Amino acid sequence: MADETVVEAAARIPKVVVVVCVLRGNKVLLGRRRSSLGDSMFSFPGGHLEFGESFEECAIREVKEETGLDIDKLEFINVTNNLFSEEGKPYHYVVVSMRAVLADHQHPQNVEPDFCDGWGWYEWNNLPKPLFSPLEKAVQAGFNPFPV
Numbered sequence: 001m002a003d004e005t006v007v008e009a010a011a012r013i014p015k016v017v018v019v020v021c022v023l024r025g026n027k028v029l030l031g032r033r034r035s036s037l038g039d040s041m042f043s044f045p046g047g048h049l050e051f052g053e054s055f056e057e058c059a060i061r062e063v064k065e066e067t068g069l070d071i072d073k074l075e076f077i078n079v080t081n082n083l084f085s086e087e088g089k090p091y092h093y094v095v096v097s098m099r100a101v102l103a104d105h106q107h108p109q110n111v112e113p114d115f116c117d118g119w120g121w122y123e124w125n126n127l128p129k130p131l132f133s134p135l136e137k138a139v140q141a142g143f144n145p146f147p148v
Helices: 006-011 055-067 133-140
Strands: 015-024 027-033 046-048 071-084 091-102 116-123
Touching: 015 055, 015 071, 027 055, 046 055, 055 071, 055 091, 055 116, 071 133, 091 133
Parallel strands: 015 091
Antiparallel strands: 015 027, 015 046, 027 116, 071 091
């Protein structure tokens, strides 16, 4: 560790990400990622928590930045610990999952086409493939974003 650079040490610090399960009726909003991590896989909108930001503020900001949508009725769902090492470079993300509904009748826009191929609404029992690995693991473990 003595030869480790500041950049290398910073890369080993876990990052916090907030993802948002946006619900519309019996469907969830998913986008196909364009990223070095999970490229071409489907995932919820979300992103990195900024310094001083609450989970709710991050959820609202990220959904608006990525989809143009306004959300309402935010609820905390869970937190997961995700390690990625199979991509060659290790990543460690703490993922905070939130649930939300649309504030009114809106349509998602692909506001960040460099990071996403587009957004769509999918029935929970008929999700597109492939799912980004944290979502795939959650689904396999019985996760369901809909309130019980």
